[in-house]
Amino acid sequence: MEKTPSYFVTKEAPARISSMSKGTKLIVVVRDPVTRAISDYTQTLSKKPDIPTFESLTFKNRTTGLIDTSWSAIQIGIYAKHLENWLLYFPIGQILFVSGERLISDPAGELGRVQDFLGLKRIITDKHFYFNKTKGFPCLKKAEGSSKPHCLGKTKGRTHPDIDQEVVQRLRDFYRPFN
Numbered sequence: 001m002e003k004t005p006s007y008f009v010t011k012e013a014p015a016r017i018s019s020m021s022k023g024t025k026l027i028v029v030v031r032d033p034v035t036r037a038i039s040d041y042t043q044t045l046s047k048k049p050d051i052p053t054f055e056s057l058t059f060k061n062r063t064t065g066l067i068d069t070s071w072s073a074i075q076i077g078i079y080a081k082h083l084e085n086w087l088l089y090f091p092i093g094q095i096l097f098v099s100g101e102r103l104i105s106d107p108a109g110e111l112g113r114v115q116d117f118l119g120l121k122r123i124i125t126d127k128h129f130y131f132n133k134t135k136g137f138p139c140l141k142k143a144e145g146s147s148k149p150h151c152l153g154k155t156k157g158r159t160h161p162d163i164d165q166e167v168v169q170r171l172r173d174f175y176r177p178f179n
């Protein structure tokens with residue numbers, strides 16, 4: 001198993017993985033591309049607090065509303081475009097799309113789909129999770145090899161900045177045809 005989010009958007013990755021093994025099963029975790037872009041920006045902001053605002057990076061030209069698709073935070077969320085590269089090498093049945101939103105609201109349901117896709121027995125179920133209200137995420141009741149609960153680390157669930165709703169709407173409209 002290999003987990004690297006950037007593979008999904010790396011042009012060379014499908015051919016390379018296919019040449020290693022044509023039968024590889026691929027799992028892609030996707031979420032609302034607008035929230036994804038804001039989350040991506042929030043991560044960069046946490047490392048470089050002086051970067052320009054999300055709103056200014058979004059547009060090539062704010063007056064005309066032209067979106068800067070070369071900005072990686074925007075570009076990564078054009079899921080359909082990236083998927084086209086994968087479909088040149090893998091049939092759609094070999095790709096499972098997991099919802100990032102449902103991983104939070106119904107982790108057992110989403111992991112049920114993953115287990116089925118991988119041909120595994122449904123070992124992970126509802127009873128393995130509890131919802132931690134403070135973190136805003138589900139946590140494991142017991143971590144592997146331990147009797148203690150395990151939640152996601154501190155960097156997950158950073159507070160996102162408030163983004164101008166007009167910009168959010170503009171991005172929603174932008175992404176609609178691609179996803």
Ligand SMILES: Nc1ncnc2c1ncn2[C@@H]1O[C@H](COP(=O)(O)OS(=O)(=O)O)[C@@H](OP(=O)(O)O)[C@H]1O
Nearest residue numbers: 005038039040042043100103104152155156157158
């Ligand atoms: N298991 C699981 N379930 C649901 N959501 C998850 C999970 N792991 C990571 N995340 C969310 O994905 C966003 C990016 O996380 P990453 O781990 O890639 O990077 S980082 O935390 O920003 O370093 C980041 O989103 P936001 O918190 O909304 O910014 C993480 O919270």
